[in-house]
Amino acid sequence: MAWARNVLRVNLTAGTCTNEPLNMDWAMKYLGQRGLATKYLYEEIDPKVDPLSPDNKLIMTTGPLTGTMASTAGRYSVVTKGALTGAIACSNSGGFFGNEMKNAGYDMIIFEGKAPKPVYLLVQDDSAQLVDAAGFWGKSVWDTEEGIKAKHGDPQIRVASIGISGEKGCKFACVVNDMHRAAGRSGVGTVMGSKNLKAVAIRGTKGVKVEDFAAFAQVTNAAKAVLAENAVTGQGLPAFGTQVLMNVINEMGALPTRNFRDIQFEGAKDISAEAMAEPRRSDGKPNLVRNGACFGCTIACGRVSTIDRTHFSVAERPEYHKASGGLEYEAAWALGAATGVNDLDALTFANFLCNEQGMDPITFGTTLGAAMDMYEEGVLTTAQTGMPLTFGSAEALVKMVELTGKGEGFGVELGLGSKRLCEKYGRPELSMSVKGQEFPAYDGRGIQGMALTYATSNRGACHLRSYTVASEVLGIPEKTDPLVTDGKAGLVKAFQDATAAVDSAGICVFTTFAWTLDDIAPQIDAACEGNWTSEYLLEVGERIWNLERQFNMKAGFTGADDTLPKRLLKDAAKTGPATGKVAELDKMLPEYYELRGWTPDGTPSNETLSRLGV
Amino acid sequence: MQKSLHIDPGKCTGCLQCEMACSYDNEGAFNPSKSRIKVFAFHDEGRFVPYTCTQCDEAWCMQACPVDAISVDAATGAKVVSDARCVGCKVCTIACPFGTINYNADTGKVVKCDLCEGDPACATACPTDAITFIDANWTGLERMRAWAAKTDSGAQASA
Numbered sequence: 001m002a003w004a005r006n007v008l009r010v011n012l013t014a015g016t017c018t019n020e021p022l023n024m025d026w027a028m029k030y031l032g033q034r035g036l037a038t039k040y041l042y043e044e045i046d047p048k049v050d051p052l053s054p055d056n057k058l059i060m061t062t063g064p065l066t067g068t069m070a071s072t073a074g075r076y077s078v079v080t081k082g083a084l085t086g087a088i089a090c091s092n093s094g095g096f097f098g099n100e101m102k103n104a105g106y107d108m109i110i111f112e113g114k115a116p117k118p119v120y121l122l123v124q125d126d127s128a129q130l131v132d133a134a135g136f137w138g139k140s141v142w143d144t145e146e147g148i149k150a151k152h153g154d155p156q157i158r159v160a161s162i163g164i165s166g167e168k169g170c171k172f173a174c175v176v177n178d179m180h181r182a183a184g185r186s187g188v189g190t191v192m193g194s195k196n197l198k199a200v201a202i203r204g205t206k207g208v209k210v211e212d213f214a215a216f217a218q219v220t221n222a223a224k225a226v227l228a229e230n231a232v233t234g235q236g237l238p239a240f241g242t243q244v245l246m247n248v249i250n251e252m253g254a255l256p257t258r259n260f261r262d263i264q265f266e267g268a269k270d271i272s273a274e275a276m277a278e279p280r281r282s283d284g285k286p287n288l289v290r291n292g293a294c295f296g297c298t299i300a301c302g303r304v305s306t307i308d309r310t311h312f313s314v315a316e317r318p319e320y321h322k323a324s325g326g327l328e329y330e331a332a333w334a335l336g337a338a339t340g341v342n343d344l345d346a347l348t349f350a351n352f353l354c355n356e357q358g359m360d361p362i363t364f365g366t367t368l369g370a371a372m373d374m375y376e377e378g379v380l381t382t383a384q385t386g387m388p389l390t391f392g393s394a395e396a397l398v399k400m401v402e403l404t405g406k407g408e409g410f411g412v413e414l415g416l417g418s419k420r421l422c423e424k425y426g427r428p429e430l431s432m433s434v435k436g437q438e439f440p441a442y443d444g445r446g447i448q449g450m451a452l453t454y455a456t457s458n459r460g461a462c463h464l465r466s467y468t469v470a471s472e473v474l475g476i477p478e479k480t481d482p483l484v485t486d487g488k489a490g491l492v493k494a495f496q497d498a499t500a501a502v503d504s505a506g507i508c509v510f511t512t513f514a515w516t517l518d519d520i521a522p523q524i525d526a527a528c529e530g531n532w533t534s535e536y537l538l539e540v541g542e543r544i545w546n547l548e549r550q551f552n553m554k555a556g557f558t559g560a561d562d563t564l565p566k567r568l569l570k571d572a573a574k575t576g577p578a579t580g581k582v583a584e585l586d587k588m589l590p591e592y593y594e595l596r597g598w599t600p601d602g603t604p605s606n607e608t609l610s611r612l613g614v
Numbered sequence: 615m616q617k618s619l620h621i622d623p624g625k626c627t628g629c630l631q632c633e634m635a636c637s638y639d640n641e642g643a644f645n646p647s648k649s650r651i652k653v654f655a656f657h658d659e660g661r662f663v664p665y666t667c668t669q670c671d672e673a674w675c676m677q678a679c680p681v682d683a684i685s686v687d688a689a690t691g692a693k694v695v696s697d698a699r700c701v702g703c704k705v706c707t708i709a710c711p712f713g714t715i716n717y718n719a720d721t722g723k724v725v726k727c728d729l730c731e732g733d734p735a736c737a738t739a740c741p742t743d744a745i746t747f748i749d750a751n752w753t754g755l756e757r758m759r760a761w762a763a764k765t766d767s768g769a770q771a772s773a
Binding site for chain 2: 067069071096179203205207209210213224291292297304305
């Protein structure tokens, strides 16, 4: 119940698809999705493997709640060794694909090896086959998705695919499903491309059942009421999306600007949720068409947007005059503040292109910001870039997103990600990244907990591994001072463990603006066999965190990688409430290691690993 | 009082809670592919539209059925398929102008919305009130109220 108890193993080298039972002993210890797939990966590959070699594996995975009526329960993740980072990668996506996979009767699809030529996987319930993708290789995500549905004459097929960027080895390629939902970070799409796997197309009609439906209906209805009555999940997110944060984070002096040179962006209001709702001069319509939900989601934070038809990016290109996935906060920040661009239509165009060609907008935007930084310093010249890469140039953003998406011109260089790009041009300190992955939209100088969050995240810099912004900015579950380091080690650990469990259940982490584990545990408990309490979920989360850490240690990472770029550690914030502050990582990291039960150099101790059964 | 399902697409976010509720009520599993109400996403326009049987009074499906397998539930007004009588000939699926009665190859019978014996699961599950179950004689009441509120509002404000 809840789990389909079935794994589809696809050997791309041999061209075979076989079923095997889900390892239920592991499921009881790692729940599903993020945790359980990491366990499979950890057991099945050498963490030292080249992420782009056939020896790496790529796992698409649902959680036990995926496909049920629990709110937001349509999630799936892509777990692999990340192409961008070389660390454990787990990228989570919404949309409708996850439910389709579960309804076809699979908890997981494990891809191994490499296809001799481009293929896609076609799954129709029990039938799974690899199909020649020659007609789709070289096509965008959007064309691939529409093309596969048309080819099989079934508009109800759900597709997850890579764009041209993933085929051409851009290090931050995503897996995009349902046109604009992405397993976005760490280069999971790059790994998929390296396997010559263009797409996964699924139609599932088997249904998903839960252990105790009466109890499940009761607890999920109660939990939905909690979401509806909460100011963030019931009002803020549906009305404004995550973009509700743009002006808030800017005012508190934690909005990294122009590759983290500044900490407040004078153009923030122009790219905010409020700006998306403003009628345009050209046609009187706002950028935002409406909000939209992922499968089963009663929050519906998703944005549906259009670009001003008179904007230079699309004036001659009617194919971009249609509505599509609009700006979320992280994308708006990376494409805008990190590059100094305050042109909302240019940002929306870049966001469309990231979806169309399957690129992580966070890493794309921050990498462009780093390139702009090098251009302004004279390290890069117009001869190399093909055009001026000055901070604030909307023309540069529009041109570069297209070149990077198609792997052409200077876009090939940008496709390296900021770490490799900055190293190549002799300025490694200008890459705003940890373990090779770029920061998202919160500055660790203005929100100290996020400094520790980034430094210790197992998949490289990430806001979704321990979103202490909830506490330090929004007061969830209780308000802490963003400029103070005291208590942040414990806060980060608590968020990391809880989030690891949430990410393993099949639900969206945004529920935790309103839900605690006390709201989530009863839903899992009613759906699944076993005894799933809040306390046990925290233990599961801590186990997952340590397993991910062990993967990274075996891959060659050490405590020395739990650090931040010099710009955050040495260059104090120049404006706003955090003026004079640097990221005080040294005040938090030792306590964090101690709370984790790790040695002072950041290695999980044998006692900790054996206590958790890792 | 007879009630009708009333659909307001402007409120629909496309979450498919209705499809899960419908399929669970009828099939005992969360299975949108077996739902009798479908939400259509018009991606390029940013629109989501739930659609299901409107329970026509002079129902084409009922009149077309050669074995009288479709009858009116007197309590709810729903047109209900009798699985015992249905022979799976699919003539009703041809007759229905709206496409809301469909064949289920697993059972060999046709399926359509039966208003869940007067307590439609889709309306209960909808988180945004895009689907409601209201007085069949006054499905336009809310829309009338909204327009009424605009009428003469200038005079109200200046009074």
